[in-house]
Amino acid sequence: MMKRLFMKSKKKQISPKTDHEQGVDPDFDVTLEQFKKAYFYPVNTDFTVRNLHIGGINKRAAIVFINTITDIQVINEFAIDPLIKNQEQNILIEDIITIQSMETKNTINDATLDINNGNAALIIEGESKVYILNASNFEGRSVEKPDNESVVKGPKEAFNEKxxxxxxxxxxxxxxxxxxxxxxxxxxxxxxxxxxxxxxxxxxxxxxxxxxxxxxxxxxxxxxxxxxxxxxxxxxxxxxxxxxxxxxxxxxxxxxxxxxxxxxxxxxxxxxxxxxxTFWSFFHSAEDHYLRFPYGNFTRILRMLSFFITIFTSAIYVAVVTYHIGMIPPDLLLAIAATREKVPFPALVEIVLMEIAFELIREAGLRVPTPIGPTIGIVGALILGQAAVQANLVSPIVVIVVALGGLSSFAVGDISMNFTVRLIRFLFIFAAGLFGIYGMTAVFVMGMFYMVSLKSFGVPYLSPLTPSYQSSKDTLFRRAIPKEALRPGYLKPKDIKKR
Amino acid sequence: MGEPKDKIGLKEYTAIALFLIGIKATDDVPAMLFDSLKNAGWMGPIISGLIAILPLFLLLDIAKKYQSKNSIDIFYHLLGKYVGFFVLFLLWVAGFLYIVLDTATYSDIVATMYFPRTPAFVLYAILVGVSAYGAKRGLEHIGSVSWAVFPYLQATLLFAIILTIRHGNSGFLFPIFGPGEWEVIKESTMSVSIYIDFLYLFLLFPYVKSVKDFKKGTWIAFFIALFNLAISMVSFVMIFDYNTAMSLNYPYHEAIRSITIGFLTNLETFFFPFWLIATDIKFAIYFYINIFLFGKLFKIEHFEYIIPAFATLILFLGLIPESPTFSVFHMRHFFGQILSPVFFFLPILLWVLANVKGEMRK
Incomplete structure (x- = not known):
């Protein structure tokens, strides 16, 4: 049987433990051997077996664990030490070990699960169960400041990897x-x-x-x-x-x-x-509620504005310059025409060129190793801005338009929504290039139809704006804190009143 | 999709109703009224609105009486299996033709006023395509979009009207009865079909959260739409005087071309997208109601699958009339005059039958 087991585990080398469904054998050597097989001991270097002899009750025992994820100090002090030093003859294992928490497992399979989670397994001669000692200790960093969602006012703790x-x-x-x-x-x-x-x-x-x-x-x-x-x-x-x-x-x-x-x-x-x-949870930021009512709503207005600027400025530029020249006041029109005079590309190409350049700077800026970070700024600002204009590849106004849109996109804090906005922007630019404002409106209406039909776990994306639900109406604007007395009705909470 | 799963609320329903009727101020309906009523054209929507109160009231009463019933079944119940089918079928045909003519008008507005060099076919196709997409999303979503954008559209319409009035001359409103009191009343009566959309909206009442909401929404929408129509026609007379207003086919679009604020001289491209959003949503609703009715008539459960076919058909039918600015205008005028008595008498007939049958049951 062992042979068959071995063969099988060789076939699926990564998970030999799935073959250990059977219970724990009272024979100490067999059980220990099973554990060793399961963890490919001694090939696996951080799998540790500590054999010992329990004083008093006079039995052989072994503690097995993975030493990189287990607190060895704890095992030493609260398990190995009391076990060896024990003198009493009629005593339960639970009473010898002084570790904070422990439990028993009846199959090898269950025990390996715990070992994988950083706990230690104690095997005792003649017992058909394994004691699990809670001593896991994974390495990780401590609680730090949030990187992506920083606030000026409010708590500055962030989740970490533990x-x-x-x-x-x-x-x-x-x-x-x-x-x-x-x-x-x-x-x-x-x-x-x-x-x-x-x-x-x-x-x-x-x-x-x-x-x-x-x-x-x-x-x-x-x-x-x-x-x-x-x-x-x-x-x-x-x-x-x-x-x-x-x-x-x-x-x-x-x-x-x-x-x-x-x-x-x-x-x-x-x-x-x-x-x-919902859409609103991506739109909001933690600080909206930490700031006082007028200040919080001011940032909300700014954010909504930046939403629209990011999505529409470049597209509107393309549409206006290509199709709706009459919309621009004559003086400005002449100024734009003068700067565009030497540029060989249509407005759409010009804008797309700069947008892609901007996206490249952003992506490269994220990936670049810190020591050469400032280079990105120089390359971005000087070469792509100044030099492109001087080389008559783009007109200066396009640099302004694209920079404005790019800058505004940073005001959309949520990473996912940020991508959404940036991608939608391209959709609108192409629609504007094809059909001007008409195309943009068509895309907008279809986008609205699509957005309202979205659902996240049964909750409509734009609720509570539409379909409307009982709620504190925390959508575009928020209300004064004492007036936000209701939990969102679209979640159908058991208790809707907060205050 | 199929039948709506969730019911729509008061806000959504009201917005839907307003999109159907309120937007008429911006197409060629004002031109039709100016044609016959001269400078008293703005009274048209008010007087025909007063007349429309009766059928509207009766429709709402029927809805209240049969609140547990499906609107289609009410027709069958009251008119009998064959006549009921026939009447609904006629309503569907009328609705279908109305969509064809209306889409032709609206795409003509876009083509003549904003994109004279783009092929009409492309503009028309985009309009129909967007609306068909909206219709396919279903009633709840049409309602949601309507409500989400409605306040902004209403605000821009009012803004445009205020600017227009500011540029206008109130002296153009007089003599207040234009061609004469009797003429005004007579002609207004013939244009009561402006409000015929309520007859189609009646078909949707089982999908509104409650009959109370349906009633409330209908009245709110009715009065806001009436106000929109009247005030915008007042502004058109004030800015153009009736002679010009009569000869303009799309006075709203001419008006937003004439107004200015400060250094901004060409505002039409600012108002145009808002109007276009309203248009797309309006046709999404039209498509939905029409196909819903068709699906009910011929017992097609998943009627959303025929939307693309319908949209294509409408597109090609709407492209047939040559020089739509004139031909479609006359067809619509003629069509409206036929539909006016239908809108007026059908609810009365239904209501009388409902009462007679109701008593017989007792």
């Missing part, structure tokens, strides 16, 4: 027994865990079931982190609009939780997913 730190950051803000942290394994080979957070007395059960169903229906070997999980669980994978919100701010996640949303967390993800998401 999921338990992240949960603790959430628990720190909601000290309530109704905050539930549900976990489930979503991948078959890597056994990635996803943690679903919600408030039991607020979140809608149907929504919860929907999310659970979708998370558990995944049939894949590995999902490393939330950015990948997002693409597994979203409804329209080819859509230009995002339908799951991705944020690295625990305070933002908590404010969503308190409204009845569901938050997903995962190991190795310095962020969380918020479901369901």
């Amino acid at each position: 999921v338990f730190t992240n949960i603790s950051l959430v628990r720190k803000r909601i000290r309530d027994k109704n905050l539930i942290v549900e976990s489930s394994i979503i991948s078959k080979r890597s056994k990635n865990m996803v943690y679903m957070l919600y408030l039991k007395d607020i979140a809608n059960e149907k929504l919860l079931d929907n999310v659970r169903e979708r998370v558990n229906a995944l049939d894949t070997d590995a999902i490393q982190n939330l950015s990948l999980l997002e693409q597994y669980i979203e409804e329209r994978k080819y859509s230009i609009f995002p339908s799951v919100l991705y944020t690295e701010r625990p305070d933002r996640a908590v404010s969503f939780l308190e409204d009845g949303y569901i938050v997903l967390l995962m190991e190795n993800s310095p962020d969380c997913l918020v479901l369901p998401a």
Whole structure:
């Protein structure tokens, strides 16, 4: 049987543990051998076996663990030490070991799961179970400032790659027994865990079931982190609009939780997913609510403006210069005509050329190693701006138009929505090049029809604007905080009143 | 899609109704009224509106009486299987022809006023294509889009009207009754078909959240539309005087060409996209209602699949009339005069039958 087992595990070398469905053999040597086989000991260098002899009850034992993800100090102090020094003869193993938490597992398979998660397994002669000692210790960074969603006013903690730190950051803000942290394994080979957070007395059960169903229906070997999980669980994978919100701010996640949303967390993800998401959740930023009412709404207006500027300025330039020259006041028209005189390209080509250049600068700026970062600025500003104009490749006004659009696009904070806006911009530019304002309007109307038909986990994308629901009407503008007394009705929360 | 799954709310329904009727101020309906009513043209929508209150009231009453029933079934129930089918079929044919003529008019507006050098076929095809796409998305989404954009469109319309009035001369409004009181009333009566869209909207009442919302929405839309029509026609008379207004086919588009604010002298390209959005949504609704009716008549469950075929048919039919600015204008005028009595008498007939049958059941 061992031979067959070995052959099989050779065939699928990566997961020998799937063949260990049987229970733990009371024979100490057999069990230990099974563990060693499972982890390819001693080829696998960080798999550690510590043999010992328990004093008092006089039994052989072994502690097996992966030393790179386990806290060796803890095992030493609270397990190995008391076991060896034990003198009493009638005593349970649970009473010898002083480790903070431990449990028993009856199959090798279950035990390996725990070992993979950084815990240690204690095998004892003559027992048909394995003791699991909780001592996991994965390396990671500490809680730092958010990189992508920085605020001037408000908390400056961000999620990091350790999921338990992240949960603790959430628990720190909601000290309530109704905050539930549900976990489930979503991948078959890597056994990635996803943690679903919600408030039991607020979140809608149907929504919860929907999310659970979708998370558990995944049939894949590995999902490393939330950015990948997002693409597994979203409804329209080819859509230009995002339908799951991705944020690295625990305070933002908590404010969503308190409204009845569901938050997903995962190991190795310095962020969380918020479901369901509407257009407005991408449009808003954490700071909108931290700033006082007039200031918060002022930034909202600015952001909406930048939305429109990003999408429309270049397209309007193309449309106006190509089709609707009458729209421009005569003096300005003459100025534009004078600068365009020497440029050999039609306006559409000119704009597309500069837009692509701008996108290249942005992409290169992201990827460039920090020491040569300033080069990008010089290349971008001087060569593409100044020199292109002097070489009569583009007219100066095009540089202004494209720069304005590009600058405004940075005001759209959310990464996904930022891409959406940037991509839509090209759609409008081409529509404007083909049919002027008429084409732009056609694209706009079709886009609106498409946008309202989107749904994120059953929630219409533009709600509560339309279809309207009972809510605090936090859409384009927000209301004064005491007046935001309702949770969003489109989530169908169990308790809609907040205040 | 098929039948709407979710019902639409009050806001969405009102916006839909307003798009159907309010936008008529910007096509050639004002021209038709000016033709016969001279400078009293702006009274046309008010007087015909007053007349339209009766059929409208009766329709809403029927909707209230049969709130649990489907609107199509009401026709069958009241008129019998064959007559009911026949009447609905005629309504469908009328609606279809109306769409053909209307799309022809609107694409003619775009072609003559804004894109004289672009082939009319392309402009027409884009208009029909966008509207067909909207119709295919279904009633809930048409409603949502309508409500999402409506406030901005209404604001720009009012803005244009205010600017027009500012440039206008109120003396052009007098004599207030134009060709004479009797003439005004007579001609206005013939144009009550401006509001015939409510008869088609009646078909949608089971898909509005409640009959109460349907009633409320209908009245709100009716009065806002009436106001829009009247005030914009007042502004046209004030800026052009009736002689010019009579000879202009699309006075709104001429008006926004004439107005200025400060250093901006050509505002039409600013107003044009807003008007175009309204147009696309309006035809999306028309398409939807028409195909919905067709689907109901011939028991086609997933009627959205015939939308592309219909759109193509409408496109080619609408391209047939030569020089649409004149020919379609006259056809529409003639058509409107036929439909006016239909809009007036059909609800009365239905209501009387509903009451008679209701009593018989008791």
